[in-house]
Amino acid sequence: MSHPRERLSAFLDGELPVSELSEVESHVRACPECAREIEDLSAVDTMARGLAVEAPAGYFDTLPARVRARVRRPRRWGPMAAWAAAAAAVLVVVVTPLTLDRAASTPPARSLPVQAEPAPVAKSQADAPASTMAPVAAPAANAAAGASAARRQADEQAQGGEEQARAKQEVSSRLVARDRVEAPKLAKKEAPAASEADRGRRDTADTLAFGESTTATPAPPAAAAPAAPAFAPPPPTAGAGTATAAVPSPSADKVVTGAAAEPDAEGGARPAGTRTAGLAGSRERKPPTPGRAYATTDPARLADERYQSLLDQRPATAADARALRDGWEAFARDQASGPRADEARVRAVEAGATAWRLGGDAADLARVRAAARTYLAAESAPQRERVRAALEGLPPE
Amino acid sequence: MLARARAGDLLAFEEIVKRYQRRVYGTAFRIVRRHDVADDVVQEAFLRAHQALGRFDLARPFGPWICRIAANLSVNHVRSPLSREEALPETHAETPVPGGSPLAGVLDIEAGEELARAMESLSAEQRAVFVLRVFEELSYKEIAQSLEISVGTVMSRLSRARERLRAALVPYLGAAARRAEGAGR
Numbered sequence: 001m002s003h004p005r006e007r008l009s010a011f012l013d014g015e016l017p018v019s020e021l022s023e024v025e026s027h028v029r030a031c032p033e034c035a036r037e038i039e040d041l042s043a044v045d046t047m048a049r050g051l052a053v054e055a056p057a058g059y060f061d062t063l064p065a066r067v068r069a070r071v072r073r074p075r076r077w078g079p080m081a082a083w084a085a086a087a088a089a090v091l092v093v094v095v096t097p098l099t100l101d102r103a104a105s106t107p108p109a110r111s112l113p114v115q116a117e118p119a120p121v122a123k124s125q126a127d128a129p130a131s132t133m134a135p136v137a138a139p140a141a142n143a144a145a146g147a148s149a150a151r152r153q154a155d156e157q158a159q160g161g162e163e164q165a166r167a168k169q170e171v172s173s174r175l176v177a178r179d180r181v182e183a184p185k186l187a188k189k190e191a192p193a194a195s196e197a198d199r200g201r202r203d204t205a206d207t208l209a210f211g212e213s214t215t216a217t218p219a220p221p222a223a224a225a226p227a228a229p230a231f232a233p234p235p236p237t238a239g240a241g242t243a244t245a246a247v248p249s250p251s252a253d254k255v256v257t258g259a260a261a262e263p264d265a266e267g268g269a270r271p272a273g274t275r276t277a278g279l280a281g282s283r284e285r286k287p288p289t290p291g292r293a294y295a296t297t298d299p300a301r302l303a304d305e306r307y308q309s310l311l312d313q314r315p316a317t318a319a320d321a322r323a324l325r326d327g328w329e330a331f332a333r334d335q336a337s338g339p340r341a342d343e344a345r346v347r348a349v350e351a352g353a354t355a356w357r358l359g360g361d362a363a364d365l366a367r368v369r370a371a372a373r374t375y376l377a378a379e380s381a382p383q384r385e386r387v388r389a390a391l392e393g394l395p396p397e
Numbered sequence: 398m399l400a401r402a403r404a405g406d407l408l409a410f411e412e413i414v415k416r417y418q419r420r421v422y423g424t425a426f427r428i429v430r431r432h433d434v435a436d437d438v439v440q441e442a443f444l445r446a447h448q449a450l451g452r453f454d455l456a457r458p459f460g461p462w463i464c465r466i467a468a469n470l471s472v473n474h475v476r477s478p479l480s481r482e483e484a485l486p487e488t489h490a491e492t493p494v495p496g497g498s499p500l501a502g503v504l505d506i507e508a509g510e511e512l513a514r515a516m517e518s519l520s521a522e523q524r525a526v527f528v529l530r531v532f533e534e535l536s537y538k539e540i541a542q543s544l545e546i547s548v549g550t551v552m553s554r555l556s557r558a559r560e561r562l563r564a565a566l567v568p569y570l571g572a573a574a575r576r577a578e579g580a581g582r
Contacts, residue, residue: 009556013530015537037563040570044562045531047512047569053423056432060422063436064414067443068407363408 003027003034012038061370065363069326306331307340315351318359325351329371345375346383350390357393365394399459403450414443417463424464427528428471428521438474442467464533465543468525472544475521508569515565523558526551 328348352368401409
């Protein structure tokens with residue numbers, strides 16, 4: 001027989017069909033050339049196994065936590081979508097008439113109600129799936145039920161509340177931060193329908209910086225529990241307000257549809273409609289005050305506000321501390337070349353150490369160690385001592 | 398660990414990611430040849446594995462399963478129109494492992510680079526079959542199921558891939574020297 005070259009590879013693997021095996025085997029025994037060829041193919045395999053793949057330094061230190069953060073989202077954005085719908089409903093009901101009445105000249109007053117109480121349905125369902133591995137569709141259904149209930153509730157309870165709004169503002173800054181950093185990329189390649197939304201979402205983020213609201217990313221667990229993080233967008237001026245108010249309701253529906261249609265592409269479908277953006281740059285800029293959402297599109301001012309809201313946090317639970325750590329890490333990444341990046345990195349380590357002290361969670365310990373190692377290994381690490389101090393009291397490695 | 402992760406323990410799942418991340422990354426990178434894409438693939442593979450844990454037979458090994466998911470995602474990515482617009486990187490991120498294999502001593506840097514280049518010259522489909530066979534040691538049937546192709550296609554792709562790599566590495570293979578001595582082909 002002629003040289004069965006195309007079958008030598010399968011012969012090497014023991015994968016030739018029985019019907020061909022004996023024929024090829026007897027040929028190889030009699031043919032030194034084919035025997036060598038098999039030897040070569042085997043050597044190729046061995047050489048390939050000798051090639052190691054290298055990822056960028058530190059990549060494997062952060063990957064597990066990043067994956068875990070993304071796993072957590074689908075279970076929690078159901079209630080978040082309900083909150084978005086509640087905030088959106090308030091805007092539709094309250095902001096639109098107000099802004100239309102006031103015309104373009106007067107920015108809405110501080111007392112303008114931009115928050116809503118949680119709808120009972122949304123809240124009870126929000127708690128339910130947290131301990132189980134709920135499929136993606138379940139939170140979506142929750143969101144649908146929660147959204148309609150929230151709209152009804154919002155109709156009845158469109159009243160202001162300085163403290164709650166402030167809590168929302170703080171949480172929302174974390175949400176924005178995490179959302180920007182962790183926007184999933186693969187979904188855009190895997191699911192065209194979802195990818196459009198996702199791309200649009202990130203384009204919007206780039207354009208509007210932080211002068212927008214997003215509820216797509218879940219709040220860290222316990223941090224979100226006491227004051228559920230609805231983030232009402234700042235009251236817009238008349239022209240922008242009308243446009244903004246028109247967005248929310250249909251977009252909340254879009255989330256549900258997207259999630260149901262693309263259960264696997266959770267990264268892309270998830271955040272599509274929960275954003276109530278559209279804050280035009282014409283809005284009056286004012287310093288942040290309690291009870292107001294971000295009222296500026298100036299990136300420097302927004303970074304200031306975000307920084308300050310992180311500084312103000314005093315974590316009482318491990319989950320709070322984790323959220324704070326994530327918030328600082330996100331800030332350090334977003335503002336990597338800014339003057340406060342170093343401080344943010346150090347504070348991320350400190351918050352990480354606090355998370356471990358409060359929760360005793362091995363994952364937190366590993367993460368704070370990794371973050372500290374990364375910091376201490378950097379050429380420019382002006383606050384080495386502080387980072388070392390943060391590690392004191394942790395168990396030895 | 399898998400049982401805990403399946404019961405919803407996210408920390409257990411994170412441990413699983415830690416344990417398998419390098420292996421999954423290796424599978425993805427060897428097929429897609431770009432870190433950013435491999436990163437996407439790895440994350441997505443773990444997310445999908447998490448979603449499917451409820452259906453996963455705990456008696457089976459997790460590693461080959463997640464690598465199959467990653468390989469499938471990798472090929473799908475490379476096939477996608479988006480990826481065709483992206484150029485391959487200029488540098489190779491594969492390096493010989495010192496003492497990592499019996500041939501490591503022989504496998505000098507030049508041979509390693511030649512092999513990396515040859516890997517890049519393969520199609521993503523060929524690389525996927527090669528990686529699942531050589532690194533994950535899956536059967537042809539398992540590879541066929543993973544990549545949704547026939548066993549015959551697995552056989553022919555693997556054969557072509559190996560032949561191409563072999564041809565690129567002729568100067569470094571012992572048999573080449575013997576051929577050069579006069580046996581001829």
